[in-house]
Amino acid sequence: MSVKEASKKTATIRFAGDSGDGMQLTGSQFTNTTALAGNDLSTLPDFPAEIRAPAGTVAGVSGFQIHFGSKPIHAPGDMCDVLVVMNAAALKANIKHLKSGGVIIANVDGFGKKDLNLAKYGPEADPLGEVSTQGYTVVPVDVTKMTRESLAESGLTFKEIDRSKNMFVLGIVYWLYSRSLEPTINFLRTKFAKNPQVAEANVKALEDGYTFGAATQIFTERYSVGPAKIEPGRYRNITGNEAAVIGLTAAAKMSGIPMFLGSYPITPASDILHGLARMKHFNIITYQAEDEIAAITSAIGAAFGGSLGVTSSSGPGIALKTEAIALATIYELPLVIINVQRAGPSTGMPTKTEQADLLQAVYGRAGECPVVVVAPKSPADCFDSIYEACKIATEFMIPVMFLSDGYIANGAEPWKYPTPDQLAPINVAYAKPRSNDDEAFKPYTRNENLVRPWAIPGTKGLEHRIGGIEKEHETGNISYDPDNHHFMVQMRENKRNKVAEMLPLIEMEEGETSGDVLVVGWGSTFGSIKEAVSELVEEGHSVSQIHIRHLAPFPKNLGEVLRSFKTVLIPEINSGQLIKLIRDQYFVDAIGYNKVRGVPFAVEELKATIKGYLSTNGVQS
Amino acid sequence: MKSNELEVLTGKDFSSDQDVRWCPGCGDYTILKQVQNVMPELGIPKENIVFVAGIGCSSRFPYYMNTYGMHTIHGRAPAIASGLKISRPDLSVWMITGDGDSLSIGGNHLIHVLRRNVDINILLFNNEIYGLTKGQYSPTSKEGTKTKSTPYGSLDHPFNPLSLALGADSGFVARAMDRDPKHLNTVLHRAASHKGTSFVEIYQNCIVFNDGAFDLYTDKVSRPESALYLEQGQPLIFGADSSKGVRLDGMRPEIVDLNNGYSAEDLWIHDEHDHMKAYILSRFFAVGNEDGFPRPFGVLFEQNRPPYEELVREQMAYALKKNGAPDLEALLSGDETWVVG
Numbered sequence: 001m002s003v004k005e006a007s008k009k010t011a012t013i014r015f016a017g018d019s020g021d022g023m024q025l026t027g028s029q030f031t032n033t034t035a036l037a038g039n040d041l042s043t044l045p046d047f048p049a050e051i052r053a054p055a056g057t058v059a060g061v062s063g064f065q066i067h068f069g070s071k072p073i074h075a076p077g078d079m080c081d082v083l084v085v086m087n088a089a090a091l092k093a094n095i096k097h098l099k100s101g102g103v104i105i106a107n108v109d110g111f112g113k114k115d116l117n118l119a120k121y122g123p124e125a126d127p128l129g130e131v132s133t134q135g136y137t138v139v140p141v142d143v144t145k146m147t148r149e150s151l152a153e154s155g156l157t158f159k160e161i162d163r164s165k166n167m168f169v170l171g172i173v174y175w176l177y178s179r180s181l182e183p184t185i186n187f188l189r190t191k192f193a194k195n196p197q198v199a200e201a202n203v204k205a206l207e208d209g210y211t212f213g214a215a216t217q218i219f220t221e222r223y224s225v226g227p228a229k230i231e232p233g234r235y236r237n238i239t240g241n242e243a244a245v246i247g248l249t250a251a252a253k254m255s256g257i258p259m260f261l262g263s264y265p266i267t268p269a270s271d272i273l274h275g276l277a278r279m280k281h282f283n284i285i286t287y288q289a290e291d292e293i294a295a296i297t298s299a300i301g302a303a304f305g306g307s308l309g310v311t312s313s314s315g316p317g318i319a320l321k322t323e324a325i326a327l328a329t330i331y332e333l334p335l336v337i338i339n340v341q342r343a344g345p346s347t348g349m350p351t352k353t354e355q356a357d358l359l360q361a362v363y364g365r366a367g368e369c370p371v372v373v374v375a376p377k378s379p380a381d382c383f384d385s386i387y388e389a390c391k392i393a394t395e396f397m398i399p400v401m402f403l404s405d406g407y408i409a410n411g412a413e414p415w416k417y418p419t420p421d422q423l424a425p426i427n428v429a430y431a432k433p434r435s436n437d438d439e440a441f442k443p444y445t446r447n448e449n450l451v452r453p454w455a456i457p458g459t460k461g462l463e464h465r466i467g468g469i470e471k472e473h474e475t476g477n478i479s480y481d482p483d484n485h486h487f488m489v490q491m492r493e494n495k496r497n498k499v500a501e502m503l504p505l506i507e508m509e510e511g512e513t514s515g516d517v518l519v520v521g522w523g524s525t526f527g528s529i530k531e532a533v534s535e536l537v538e539e540g541h542s543v544s545q546i547h548i549r550h551l552a553p554f555p556k557n558l559g560e561v562l563r564s565f566k567t568v569l570i571p572e573i574n575s576g577q578l579i580k581l582i583r584d585q586y587f588v589d590a591i592g593y594n595k596v597r598g599v600p601f602a603v604e605e606l607k608a609t610i611k612g613y614l615s616t617n618g619v620q621s
Numbered sequence: 622m623k624s625n626e627l628e629v630l631t632g633k634d635f636s637s638d639q640d641v642r643w644c645p646g647c648g649d650y651t652i653l654k655q656v657q658n659v660m661p662e663l664g665i666p667k668e669n670i671v672f673v674a675g676i677g678c679s680s681r682f683p684y685y686m687n688t689y690g691m692h693t694i695h696g697r698a699p700a701i702a703s704g705l706k707i708s709r710p711d712l713s714v715w716m717i718t719g720d721g722d723s724l725s726i727g728g729n730h731l732i733h734v735l736r737r738n739v740d741i742n743i744l745l746f747n748n749e750i751y752g753l754t755k756g757q758y759s760p761t762s763k764e765g766t767k768t769k770s771t772p773y774g775s776l777d778h779p780f781n782p783l784s785l786a787l788g789a790d791s792g793f794v795a796r797a798m799d800r801d802p803k804h805l806n807t808v809l810h811r812a813a814s815h816k817g818t819s820f821v822e823i824y825q826n827c828i829v830f831n832d833g834a835f836d837l838y839t840d841k842v843s844r845p846e847s848a849l850y851l852e853q854g855q856p857l858i859f860g861a862d863s864s865k866g867v868r869l870d871g872m873r874p875e876i877v878d879l880n881n882g883y884s885a886e887d888l889w890i891h892d893e894h895d896h897m898k899a900y901i902l903s904r905f906f907a908v909g910n911e912d913g914f915p916r917p918f919g920v921l922f923e924q925n926r927p928p929y930e931e932l933v934r935e936q937m938a939y940a941l942k943k944n945g946a947p948d949l950e951a952l953l954s955g956d957e958t959w960v961v962g
Contacts, residue, residue, distance in 0.1 A: 232962025280940035282947040290733040294700035301704030420949045457689040467692030
């Protein structure tokens with residue numbers, strides 16, 4: 001029997017196994033190889049909620065999905081074409097993600113009596129047999145046995161050999177999608193440079209998996225996915241949290257001032273602390289504080305001293321920081337506050353994504369407390385957005401909230417990375433020393449952008465006191481004067497709104513500048529909306545997309561753009577937060593589409609929803 | 622004047638143009654005066670000094686100092702001062718706080734700054750009451766204290782601030798009082814010269830809500846019998862006619878009569894570097910000295926270990942040596958890249 005070679009435009013693969021099976025590594029290796037092959041791609045890791053759930057249970061299943069293609073890819077794929085399962089629990093947890101008629105590559109050794117029991121299948125169950133009757137193609141492979149045979153001569157123990165099972169499976173999938181083994185072989189030899197025996201065992205398992213795919217005729221079809229038409233340039237693969245770390249580091253370097261990160265560990269933001277802790281040679285201090293409040297207040301102390309203050313957390317931590325955010329706002333010191341949102345309220349679902357902290361970011365403080373809010377749209381965009389957040393914070397002496405989420409923080413995509421000379425300059429100037437003959441220094445005088453001077457300790461003649469108590473215009477002295485308070489409240493608001501002067505105007509992401517339906521998104525829903533709208537545009541519908549990165553203040557032309565459409569549809573992974581801001585500020589009768597399930601929108605559900613508002617097909621719901 | 626020469630300043634130069642707004646007779650005035658007196662004697666340029674405070678009566682302090690200053694939020698001064706000092710080791714950072722600010726709402730930050738040993742001089746004005754909020758009991762109020770929020774008496778067991786500081790491994794622990802400005806002056810000098818966190822508890826009289834709380838120690842008549850002034854290398858002697866001493870029987874302290882069979886040679890010799898003995902001294906803490914032991918004033922403990930900010934700088938220097946000069950271009954590209962088109 002010969003194997004049919006089929007060319008595919010896109011494909012989605014999901015790797016799933018026990019937490020100890022190395023599925024994240026397998027997925028990230030497939031991702032790198034796919035990127036190097038020139039595909040566009042998007043990925044979604046699916047971590048178990050528990051740190052170490054009992055092995056073999058559904059709670060302990062870890063997954064990784066990659067969507068790649070020869071066309072532009074913006075989302076990690078609703079459903080997968082191929083599901084790799086290392087045990088019964090992985091099948092149970094993930095069969096819902098497999099397209100009907102999809103392929104299951106199953107490690108049959110993970111379907112023994114004990115595994116079935118741990119996965120809570122009945123004692124007589126035959127899950128693989130069952131799914132094969134439901135139209136799925138099951139490819140059973142005894143991965144454990146094959147890997148042990150493959151590495152019989154390696155001199156490693158069975159326990160050590162079994163750790164290479166994931167490489168054997170990866171080899172099979174590489175064969176199935178006609179991929180080169182080269183990138184992963186290089187990776188293994190670098191990763192295990194100090195232990196060549198382990199490196200070569202993994203390489204052999206990978207190669208034998210590939211050969212196994214070719215030789216055993218277990219597949220009737222083999223696929224190839226050609227390179228995508230991607231903007232020319234140099235690319236690398238990047239997750240959102242990595243991009244944020246690099247963006248912060250770049251801002252520290254380009255601004256020429258020290259950076260101070262005060263942080264307290266919290267899922268899913270901790271990787272920013274981990275990443276920045278390795279950047280000390282860029283004049284960056286990272287400080288793991290005793291709590292969320294100390295994390296932000298230490299950054300404020302550093303900002304008073306002339307550092308760019310940064311703090312990173314997730315929603316519950318941001319709640320603890322709110323009083324300090326207000327302090328930084330009335331101080332008018334530069335501060336970047338990172339919120340990698342997760343599903344709430346309270347502890348909620350820490351490993352799952354959500355967009356429900358927008359109103360917290362814009363309004364969630366005591367008193368009139370305007371800050372700038374910037375939200376990245378994709379993993380790579382975390383770089384640009386956080387770099388911009390640093391630029392705004394320092395140039396406007398204002399706290400800036402960077403509103404990422406768990407989905408883009410951990411998801412990865414190819415990034416056409418910039419060179420340093422392509423980065424916008426960050427203009428920072430500390431106030432100059434004064435002599436005894438100069439008139440007294442006034443720390444709250446302002447420039448044309450309403451920005452006060454950054455007067456740092458150690459500068460002669462600028463000795464001054466700042467506090468959380470309302471301050472008199474210009475002098476900064478304590479003031480309880482009613483008119484002064486009203487003036488200062490407006491001043492802080494006006495200064496925040498002045499930031500809009502330097503922001504780019506909203507441009508159409510997809511479609512025409514007027515028409516039936518405008519889909520408005522913010523944050524991590526970008527990919528799903530883009531994919532849905534672009535497909536509808538291709539199908540000839542009157543639908544457009546804009547994506548709002550700047551949520552406070554909004555871009556200056558937003559109102560005008562919104563009013564050019566019959567229907568404004570706002571999908572959000574919350575109960576309707578951006579829609580409140582839009583209705584409030586522009587009187588636009590927008591319609592919300594809200595699902596709060598802890599997972600990104602599926603492209604198909606968005607398409608179906610948008611279609612409901614299109615006049616072209618006559619359906620109005 | 623050459624720019625590298627230090628201007629000759631006086632206490633007055635450290636007084637800001639703001640009106641001081643504490644109640645008349647408040648103990649804070651004498652402390653402010655002594656701090657202003659000490660500043661010019663430290664040899665530090667005025668612009669390199671920062672006062673950081675939390676919230677409370679004492680925390681208004683920075684507004685009255687003609688240096689850099691931060692009036693912050695309740696309890697958070699240790700964290701703000703830590704961020705400032707770690708990022709700017711060149712600055713002399715002073716933290717002003719009260720018993721509510723740093724032992725109640727800010728208790729967490731206080732113990733952590735002490736264990737990290739950031740080089741900050743912490744002056745805790747202890748008046749055993751909440752003043753700014755008009756008279757509720759504080760975490761140092763004695764059991765049974767009747768206040769607006771405890772009309773039937775407080776049930777809380779109070780903190781012993783010095784035992785707490787020693788327990789958090791503070792490298793410098795001292796006690797002073799507002800009504801002995803000369804002694805306060807010497808303790809402030811000691812705190813300033815100590816590298817690492819200095820923790821100074823200052824008994825401060827709140828004339829409105831807790832007047833006389835420390836009379837036993839501050840009153841010139843009762844002081845000799847109730848206060849024990851510590852001096853390095855000197856025997857522990859107190860009493861109106863210096864007739865009483867503290868002797869150590871193993872680890873058990875006892876009061877002995879120097880007129881009755883004991884001499885100075887028999888006494889406990891104060892050793893600031895002995896953590897165990899410092900802890901025993903901190904336990905001389907009975908309400909009204911009911912156990913007979915006098916309340917110690919002065920430096921209970923001093924130990925030199927590297928300040929946190931120095932360790933941070935060392936690690937940054939190591940990272941620079943290990944990684945070489947920062948290369949933004951290499952960071953942007955990472956290890957694995959590919960070219961399209």
